[in-house]
Amino acid sequence: MDWTADLNRTFFSHPGRGHRPTQRQPTPSLQPVGVSSGRIVRRRINRDSPPCQPAFVAPSLALGRQLRYQQRQPHTRRSDAAPGAAHQASFMTGFIQAFHQRASRALGQHFLTDQSALQAIARDTRAAPGRVVLEIGPGPGVLTHALLQTGARVVAIEKDRRAVEFLQTTFRDMIGDDASARLTVIEGDALAQPPHALLDGVGPQPWLAAGNLPYNIATAILTLFLTDAPHFERWTFMFQKEVAQRLVAQPNSKAYGSLSLAVAARTDPLLIRTLPPGAFAPPPKVDSAVVSFSVRDTPRLDPALLPTFERLARAAFSKRRKTIRNSLRYGxxxxxxxxxxxxxxxxxxxxxxxxxxLPFDDFVALTLALHDLQAHADSNAAPPSD
Known part of the structure; x- marks a missing residue:
């Protein structure tokens, strides 16, 4: 046993550096008091006794502790920090102060505060000067800020009036309705109309889209974008991790289902990164994940057959534990x-x-066969012409 490592973990743990500090127990416990014959010696003490210090510390451990302190990065003065980083930090501070205690549970608001994740979403969306990005649910505008930094024009739709007013105040120099405006804020429900209706006459197609979606309507919003896929090049959204895994699932996995097939019929999905609850304010109860969807240039299925394809996929997965024949018999x-x-x-x-x-191609084959059967049945049911 490496007793020096054990001693180091016991006495030199620091909060925030991957170790939990030693806490005083509510009942009498064993506390380390020293080292004897290569092991830690402990004795029983009362709850109110002061914490004991080690009777002996190996010189190598003390030196290692000193070196670790010396290897820490020096504190960056305000004057040495990059202007962009300072602006981003001040913006994040203002955002948290303004909205951390005001998130609406009814609207499913959990605002993303992880700067690296915000930059990754903006980068993966392919936002750039001359491009138009539709942002769903900007909230107080933290992702909006990251998208605007790329030089793109942003059209944001937000249902929460408090957030709309906050955006209009924070980005008042960029907001407008003319072609030169960098940001357009629309107060409304993203589910009330197809996405392309929000961007008619705004910049060239295909458009881009991004958003930290409320988890209670994330699948419904995705369905709208899948229907409107020809108008967009790609979109990057935040989902609950479990839903994200279903979106990118492959055959022979528990997450594979009708939603996986609906996404694969129109796009090439890619799970970018996962985020813990601590990356949000207020933190949700589940992990989250960022998924990017690249719209396929050539559809994998005739768009006219998509309703039949989705109906068949839902029927096939309606009884997951049954064979495909029995599932379709019910569906x-x-x-x-x-x-x-x-x-x-x-x-x-x-x-x-x-x-x-069954892989995607087998469901395509089933869709074509079902379409042929329906066409044959309809032709037989048609009344004979005179």
Whole structure:
């Protein structure tokens, strides 16, 4: 046993450096009092007794402690700090003071305060001069600030009137409705209209989008963007970690499902990074993740077949523990057993396989086969022409 390392952890732990400081126990406990024969000697003390100090400290440990203090980075004076970093820090301080105690639980507000994550979202969105970025739910504008620093024009839609007023005050020199304005703030609900309706006549297409989405409406907003995908080049959103894993899931995984297929039909998703609750104010109860969606130049499926594709995917995953045949029998109850067997045979899919085992191409084949069956049934049901 390396007793020097044990002693070092016991007596030289510092808050904020990866170790939890030694805390006094509410009941009598064993406290270290020294070193004897290569091990820590402990004795029982009362709760009110002062903490004991080590009777002996190896010189090498004391020297190591001194070297660690010497290796710390020197304090950066205000005059030596980069102007951009100082401005970002002051902006973050003002943001926390203004909104940390005012976040609305009803609106699902958890404001991102991690500067590196904010910069990563702005960078991955590909925001640049001459580009237009639609931001969903800017809140007090911390991500808005990062997007504006790239030189892009930002159109932000916010439902919380307090945040709208805060944005109008903070960015008053950039806000306007004309073509020269760097920032346009819209007070409204992002779910009330398709995303492209917010950007009609604003800059060239395809557009970009970003946002720290409220978790209670994140999937609904994503669905709107998937429908509006042809108008956008890419978007980068914050999700609950569990939802983010479903968005990028691959076959033969528990997270793989109908949402994974809907995303893969239109975009190439990529999980950028995960964030702990402490990266937000106030902190949520779950971990979060940033996901980037790059819209495919060539769709993997005819857009006219997307409704059929999504309906079939939902039916296939409605009974995850059952075979694909039994799942479709419940989800597509209008099909007869004979039609269902014909559907699987046309798509060359084994009826004993499960939905989570099927890759995207198998669902495309099932969609085409279902479309053909429906077209054939409709032609037989049509009344004969005179």
């Amino acid at each position: 597509l109850s209008h099909l007869t057993p004979e039609a269902l067997d014909s559907l699987l045979a046309r798509a060359n899919v084994s009826p004993r396989s499960r939905a989570e085992q």
